[in-house]
Amino acid sequence: MLRTEIAERVAVVTLDRPERLNALSWELMNRLRKEFESLGARADVGAIVLTGAGRAFSAGADLRDFAASEDLPAEVAHHLAATMAPLAEVVQALPLPLVAAVNGPCAGGAVGLALLADVVIAARSAYFLLPQVVPLGGVPDLGATWVLGRVVGRARAMGMSLTGERVPAERAERWGMIWRCVDDAELRDQALATARGLAAAPAAVVATRALLDAGFAATLRDQLDFEARHQSARFADPAVAAVVERFAAAGDRPGTRR
Template sequence: MNKHTTEETHGPVRLLRIDRAEAMNALTREMLEGLREGITRAGKDETIRAILLVSTGRAFSVGADLNDPMMGFDLPLEKRADACRETLGGLMNGLIRDIASCPVPVITAVNGICAGGGVGLALAADLVVAARSAKFLIGFVPVLGLTPDLGTTWQLTRKLGRSRALGLAMTGRDIPAEDAERWGLIWQTVADDALEDEAMTLAQQLASGPNEAQIALRELIDAAGENTLSEQLDYECELQARRTASPEVAEAVSAFLGKRKPDFISLGRKPG
């Protein structure tokens, strides 16, 4: 990858690490490209069954580095909009789409401050685990006169509702991790010193599970926000019917009848 985005393999889990602590993990073009490469590589590796995204230092990420040329703030005003569309619409949104469509579950472990585009990056994962001291800040509007990006408005509105999404984004009020958990914005809070270990335990648990069923579940949950009840019932029926003919279900039924733990890892998975 590169010096600010590294990867480690822990059995069936690929750990991707954002490591630019001296700049509170502000994201540069090189780092964003590194994350996209890491996620794509993990998705294509049949031995990898979950991805864990972590950061070093006192912040998960404060979002894009405004000093990086990719942001276009060094350009004349009349050229900045095109530069933003190119970077945000291509590289940055591409990263969020990579995570959302990843063929294995993605977990983020949020430490310290998570601000700006870092919020959208963290929330793009399937499950978010945060240290109890962590805080989420959506300061685009009050601090920079910008509007949220990287899917932040989509996440906030779906998970918190219009009123709370508007209030948090307009005021820039921070969201303590325990509030984020209570409101349903994230999955879980844990002790600060246990964050990476707890997140890895969760990643290993998911990695040992039925991969195809997990991804089908993601599709169902995401569709539920748009479908009518009748449409969702039909979609559930279709995916359930497909599942009954899958090797994963055959293994699960065999394990249940044999009073043993199912071995989904031995079935392998299709590369993304």
Template sequence: MAQDFETIALNIEDGVATLTLNRPDRLNSFTDAMHAEVRSALELIRAGRADGSVRAMVLTGAGRGFCAGQDLSDRSVSAGDAAPDLGVSVEKNYKPLVMALRALDMPVIAAVNGVAAGAGANLALACDLVFAARSASFIQAFCKLGLIPDTGGTWILPRLLGPARAMGLAMLGDKLPADQAEAWGLIWKCVDDDALMPTVSALAKQMAAGPTVGFAQTKKAIWASSTQDFSTQLDMERDMMRACGQSDDYREGVAAFMEKRTPRFTGR
């Protein structure tokens, strides 16, 4: 299944929705129009999860870049005669975008195929698993413009890297190569360029065929853990374990284990 868009591409196949940012001539930088199309695509993906046709998502970019962040020539943020209110853009576009990704009831995998800069870097880091091509890099470019990391950057970076490395990336704007990002624990894995999409596609299909009820609860619990105390987290684990234990996926997993066969999960 494919859906027609102007600035992105959406393909749904084998239970996997692949959303490709598709403005390669501008390194897939965001405009208001692109944000609107991504929102529409995410609505389709949520609908696919409800009817069972989508059980995992891949986010990637077309051409030689993943996403260069905000397109500074876009009228909504262009620093022309009147100073723009960039807070409006954050509230209208970037906050809903990362919140929607985090709330998706399925695994969300970023395939970073090239430079991920500014909001583009933090968009990738908001996904559940991040794979990057060896030639890719991550740049917190905000400081070059007198800005702060947005799209969740000030929340995600210190939690993944600690305050020292987060502060260095945010205040210096240095390019972080993909292999170093993996070594630091910023991303899950760095792979050779020609292996990126085959690796991510195979994993997404594997996860789409897996126990997606449990995956969805796992991602919610891990994301919540940084803002909850230990006792509250244990209570969340109890409640989520109870919900998972009542799912068709759990019944199928146990039956397959007892019968020594491959489970056939339905995501219910």
């Protein structure tokens, strides 16, 4: 149901229900939340990659959980509060960088899950789909309504949500919905390389995430103060100070060396 491999300070967490296109059952979502909490507390892990086994990232919520219910509205309300919301909150507050490697179809709640990651890389064959409104008659969940408009704007978020139209990975990249679309054969290597880079400075990644998220609601003055607090905290880290000294001694600026 869930598989984790750790190497070179990167944990690869795989949704492992290929026979169900990695559908997010209540049990799987609870396990995933607990796994993220566990990995976040480990000193030997600096970043996480989330991907799916087989040909899909995830088909979204497992509708067999719904079909088995004797009181569907009550069960949905319970699990949205007790299962989905805690998972989304744990992902959004992870003390480690999270890279989503979307290896195939990403539908329903899995869209929210993937887009809550810090970096989203998708295989060229992948696509994103929100079927909750059409044809299911529900609404997007697992944080999709919070994150989607932030990354693609209201018009595209509404169109994607209301029509149930597939958004191929290449279009998602053009929209700014994901960081990068790569050839299928390159996905794992690209995701791992990105995660290894982020694992070198996880605290800086988490601080940047907090700043960017806060920026959507803050005034400029609030944001400048927030930036100052986080930047001061980062420069109190001896490792950051050492990097600054090294660049200063060489007369270089990060990213300018040829």
